[in-house]
Amino acid sequence: MNLPTFNLAGKIALVTGGSKGIGFGMAQALGHHDATVVISSRGTEEGERAVLQLREENIDAHYISCDVTKKSQVEDLVSQIVDRFGSLDILVNNAGLNIRKPLIEIEESDWDTVLEVNLKGIFLVGQTCAKQMIKQSYGKIINISSILGTIGMPFQTSYAASKGGINQMTKVWAEELAAYNITVNAIGPGYIKTPMTGDWLSDPERLQKIIDSAMIKRIGEISDLVGPVVFLASDTSAYVTGQILNVDGGWTAR
Template sequence: MSLPIFNLTGKTALITGGSKGIGLGMAKALGKAGANIVIASRGEEDLQKAAEDIRSFGATVKQKQTDVTDKNNVNDLIDFTVREFGSLDILVNNAGRNIRKKLIDIEEDDWNNVLDTNLKGIFLTGQAAAHQMITQKSGKIINISSIFGRVGGSFQTSYAASKGGINQLTKVWADELSLEGINVNAIAPAYIKTPMTQGWLSDEKRFNEIVDKTMMKRVGELKDLEGPVVFLASEAASYVTGQILYVDGGWTAK
């Protein structure tokens, strides 16, 4: 028996950073739940491959090459989404990057690159989406944070700062937008196994350190994020806002 409150048929979901890894996994999950999908990222070739992947199971998808650090690009993306599908119901604000270095080795450009994408990009996309959703009097904004917005970790100075900022943006936006019919929440994963993380997760010492901190004694997989993103995007989460949902195998509960 299916639960209609999880059905996203007729809704439009925009996923930034949607051509790879976590973003693509979430785009596929929302597509399987019935949503029309728009994926955005900087790489045109990756977008083409991702769109073909999403179409392979019958979902409707459009792609748009976008730099989320550029306000005009972001505004064009929102306009494109509404033009193609008539509305913007769900934003998965996911585009991000990391540069792992010790504090004493971080260059100013490293800091700027990470904060521009992870925090400025989240802000610009969330702001543009909010303008559209306010006109609709409805919408779901799902910011993608990390456990490192809450816990410390070596080599994560700029990344952790950006993710802590995302957590605070999520709470502020939830407060501002709640009476506009817009829910704002965040998903904060621990380490997730993707093609991009597979290389350094194959380091036995690093892998064991991660597993030792996790109650469930395993690294997360893309399928572990499917339920959380569909839940927060659906009517099942209509009374949930301002929350940081940790998908971390129990890491932050220790």
């Protein structure tokens, strides 16, 4: 019996929002398992700086600027990857943002901004990558959700709505794409130390409440996501699809 491995040599991976935070950590993880990694973001300077750091770690890394809310830019992104590397095997569909406000203070523009990036962006990138993966009869799509796609929390109306949508899209895509040897799963991080959560976690009282809510009494680190993303990107997960893997210290298991 030939057992599958976690090695990703020869695989081409795209990580959207890959210049910092969770996206950068996942790009590192895939690169250290020998994938060729393309990161995309809207901030060219940040993206190019991230690629230089990855290359210093002997990762075959590349940057392409893309606004995931613009269909033409997403199509150009995928076209550039395929033209240069010949395939697109792994998608980490990560680009996202958050605007935290109480329900009665959310502006229509706040709602539109979060849903456009977190839901429309995930949809556009997933759709475009799926078209290429269908041609290849192979692909791994990993959507980045959140525990807030499963549970409720104050000040998270638009963010939770977007992540719940991601969870449902993941299940639908898994059903549609299984016949093409494409698996679709999502990772739902709990609270992870990143630039996006830094201010939110700086309140000692709030931080303690978050820690108390998890079975494992600490805040998550980006390193906690390495195993899940490599597993779902590799052929060791060939029989896993349509799943939401919450990486949250046990929060959602209570």
